[in-house]
Amino acid sequence: METLITAFFNLGILRETAPYLWAGFKMSALLTLVVVPLGIAGGLAVALIARTAFRPLRWLVVFYVDFFRAFPPLVLLMFIAFGLPFTGLDLPAFVSVALAFFLNTSSYYGEIFRAGIESIPRGQFEAARSTGLGAAQTMAYVIVPQATRNVIPDLISNTLEVVKLTSIASVVALPELLYAARQAQSITYNATPIIAAGIIYLVCLWPLVRLLSRFEHRQIALH
Amino acid sequence: MILDVAGLHKSFGDLEVLKGIDLKVAERELVFVIGPSGSGKSTLLRCCNRLEEPTSGSIRVEGVDIMAPGVDINAVRRRIGMVFQSFNLYPHLNALGNVTLALRKVLKKAKAEADDIGMRALVRVGLGDKAKAYPNELSGGQQQRVAIARALALEPSIMLFDEPTSALDPELVGGVLAVMRQMRESGMTMVVVSHEMRFARGAADRVVFMDQGRVLEEGPPEKIFNEPEHARIKEFIASLNG
Amino acid sequence: MGKFAQTFLNWEVMAQYAPKILEGFWVTVQLALAVVIAGIATGLVLALARSFRVKALNLLIVAFVDVLRAVPPLVLIIILYFALPTVGVRMSGFVSTWLALSAILASFAEEIFWAGMLAVPHGQWEAARSTGLSFLQAMRFVVLPQAVRITIPPLTNRTIAITKGTALGAVVAVGEILYQAQSAYSFSYNPSPLTLGAVAYLILFIPVVWFGRWVETRFAWKR
Ligand SMILES: Nc1ncnc2c1ncn2[C@@H]1O[C@H](COP(=O)(O)OP(=O)(O)O)[C@@H](O)[C@H]1O
Ligand SMILES: [Mg+2]
Numbered sequence A: 001m002e003t004l005i006t007a008f009f010n011l012g013i014l015r016e017t018a019p020y021l022w023a024g025f026k027m028s029a030l031l032t033l034v035v036v037p038l039g040i041a042g043g044l045a046v047a048l049i050a051r052t053a054f055r056p057l058r059w060l061v062v063f064y065v066d067f068f069r070a071f072p073p074l075v076l077l078m079f080i081a082f083g084l085p086f087t088g089l090d091l092p093a094f095v096s097v098a099l100a101f102f103l104n105t106s107s108y109y110g111e112i113f114r115a116g117i118e119s120i121p122r123g124q125f126e127a128a129r130s131t132g133l134g135a136a137q138t139m140a141y142v143i144v145p146q147a148t149r150n151v152i153p154d155l156i157s158n159t160l161e162v163v164k165l166t167s168i169a170s171v172v173a174l175p176e177l178l179y180a181a182r183q184a185q186s187i188t189y190n191a192t193p194i195i196a197a198g199i200i201y202l203v204c205l206w207p208l209v210r211l212l213s214r215f216e217h218r219q220i221a222l223h
Numbered sequence B: 001m002i003l004d005v006a007g008l009h010k011s012f013g014d015l016e017v018l019k020g021i022d023l024k025v026a027e028r029e030l031v032f033v034i035g036p037s038g039s040g041k042s043t044l045l046r047c048c049n050r051l052e053e054p055t056s057g058s059i060r061v062e063g064v065d066i067m068a069p070g071v072d073i074n075a076v077r078r079r080i081g082m083v084f085q086s087f088n089l090y091p092h093l094n095a096l097g098n099v100t101l102a103l104r105k106v107l108k109k110a111k112a113e114a115d116d117i118g119m120r121a122l123v124r125v126g127l128g129d130k131a132k133a134y135p136n137e138l139s140g141g142q143q144q145r146v147a148i149a150r151a152l153a154l155e156p157s158i159m160l161f162d163e164p165t166s167a168l169d170p171e172l173v174g175g176v177l178a179v180m181r182q183m184r185e186s187g188m189t190m191v192v193v194s195h196e197m198r199f200a201r202g203a204a205d206r207v208v209f210m211d212q213g214r215v216l217e218e219g220p221p222e223k224i225f226n227e228p229e230h231a232r233i234k235e236f237i238a239s240l241n242g
Numbered sequence C: 001m002g003k004f005a006q007t008f009l010n011w012e013v014m015a016q017y018a019p020k021i022l023e024g025f026w027v028t029v030q031l032a033l034a035v036v037i038a039g040i041a042t043g044l045v046l047a048l049a050r051s052f053r054v055k056a057l058n059l060l061i062v063a064f065v066d067v068l069r070a071v072p073p074l075v076l077i078i079i080l081y082f083a084l085p086t087v088g089v090r091m092s093g094f095v096s097t098w099l100a101l102s103a104i105l106a107s108f109a110e111e112i113f114w115a116g117m118l119a120v121p122h123g124q125w126e127a128a129r130s131t132g133l134s135f136l137q138a139m140r141f142v143v144l145p146q147a148v149r150i151t152i153p154p155l156t157n158r159t160i161a162i163t164k165g166t167a168l169g170a171v172v173a174v175g176e177i178l179y180q181a182q183s184a185y186s187f188s189y190n191p192s193p194l195t196l197g198a199v200a201y202l203i204l205f206i207p208v209v210w211f212g213r214w215v216e217t218r219f220a221w222k223r
Helices: A002-008 A011-049 A055-070 A073-087 A093-118 A122-130 A135-150 A152-172 A177-188 A192-222 B041-048 B073-078 B095-105 B111-124 B140-152 B170-185 B197-203 B221-226 B231-241 C002-008 C011-051 C055-070 C073-087 C093-119 C122-130 C135-172 C177-188 C192-218
Strands: B003-012 B015-025 B030-034 B056-061 B080-083 B158-162 B190-193 B206-211 B214-219
Touching: A002 A192, A002 C073, A011 A055, A011 A093, A011 A152, A011 A177, A011 A192, A055 A093, A055 C192, A073 A093, A073 A152, A073 C002, A073 C135, A073 C177, A073 C192, A093 A135, A093 A152, A122 A135, A122 B073, A122 B080, A122 B140, A135 A152, A135 B095, A152 A177, A152 A192, A152 C073, A152 C135, A177 A192, A177 C073, A192 C055, A192 C073, A192 C093, B003 B041, B015 B041, B015 B214, B030 B041, B030 B197, B041 B056, B041 B158, B041 B190, B073 B080, B080 B140, B095 B111, B095 B140, B111 B140, B140 B158, B140 B170, B170 B190, B170 B197, B197 B221, B197 B231, B206 B221, B206 B231, B214 B221, B214 B231, C002 C192, C011 C055, C011 C093, C011 C135, C011 C177, C011 C192, C055 C093, C073 C093, C073 C135, C093 C135, C122 C135, C135 C177, C135 C192, C177 C192
Parallel strands: B030 B190, B030 B206, B080 B158, B158 B190
Antiparallel strands: B003 B015, B003 B056, B206 B214
């Protein structure tokens, strides 16, 4: 027990490394705040383009979605972070990470919005068009608001995954929470910072997990 | 003529659903359309505001050829009110929001003015007190009246009704028909697809019987209902009453 | 264009490292299969255990599920691989990745199975039993088919997403595709092995993504 506490819950180490972890936490939060809205906007765009009458464009979108869903995000991230500099495009780590996340998450959010839009009955389009609303107006004021509402649990669930996924940015040395924790560990030779990072994730995301679990049971019970 | 349909054909793939329809509707006229299920009644109405794209033929609304290239179809649609069997209210907006959406986004009216017009439309259908209610808080009959108000608020020159009472419980039908009757009295031009024969006898100027994508016979209600030329129509009407 | 090909599609480099990537391919396949089997089996066991409705046990299961849904996979892997040794528990990178991903999949699978069991309304049981079906017959012909329909699409999607997490093993030196590609890249200082690795992932996962799509349409509820 004693060893466990010294190894994992060492308050002295925690106090010493807290500033690192705090900086890492802020970076993770910033990354989340950039990556989630971008992904949602991209996903919405993907879902809307997937509905255009122009077939080649639709195929292109399906290809885009499947392509980036097939890539493990870490592979995509490494490819961008290590590969792009060879093209002469030396992006800052934060930008590479944001780009990789955009490609990955917009595919997932896109699938969610697509399903949401498909769940809206045809009558809603027809009613809107019959009052003279244009195609874009119908989407903006009638279809997308309803579609979004129908897929809120899926959006939250995916957002939870995205927030967790930001931890892979540590692999390309973006100083977010996990990276800071590992640095702190290698300096102190103590695992407390890593455990602390795990606990920080747990504390921040647990409410979301509870909320989702409630949603999921209710949603299925409605069938 | 408010509405002038000539030689209208519509096919879905190999299936020819409308096989040359001619239909003229004059101002302030109420034309009642009946016919067996699948005869093309809904398709006809939906072609009139190009929710379905006609295969051939011409459709004029207030003299404007709505099939002409370059026609502003959204402007045309706003002049043609449409009421659906399944109401199709927007579930995320309350009654007033349903009525004012097109006022604000198509006619670009300011919120206050749109709300004002919307409230008057809701009062006309007897739902002034339900402006803040969401569709799922309204009965079927009330929902359909909101849908009518949504179309009315745009001051259309003609209203198309596609079986407006078919999805309603019997006790709710009367309220919707009363609103339609009152619209008729105030001079609205209407095309009504319905099975409500009693309403037709009292309110219709003309009854059109459709069968297999064609107009089989048309005339005043007494004639079509009591002494049609086609035995087919007699059978159909008997089946409705039976 | 020639320079681009030289950089990203350098045949020489690719030919040199292709055997390594292939080796990684099989490691990825093994790891993925091990995760799927252990994760789904554990999830099913947990869901069944939960259906006995023993309060303490259920609390434990919910806690397990919540923790694993809230903590990022990479953090778990790093705790298993880098933190546990400090208290004398050592495991290979392969085992820590397998353990972390299996536990995560198990927690998702438990939730999905449990929700599926709850989703079949009691009236279905009553209707089935009232026509003289035995408990087992009612289970087999009425309840299970409905529960499975609800369960399969989300389970498939989750499984696919988590399986892609095998790439995280690269961080703890599991010799899977990404690890091989990355070390080849650092030896040759040419990103072609990364391209090769990316292609290997696409070969592995595009069919899986398509399978997921097929499952979704196959089991879609007619609303
Ligand atoms: N979008 C469509 N695609 C294919 N067939 C259609 C479509 N809409 C209607 N139909 C067919 O057209 C025929 C006429 O339909 P409809 O106009 O709805 O008849 P009614 O309203 O008189 O019952 C039916 O056979 C129907 O199956
Ligand atoms: Mg119809």
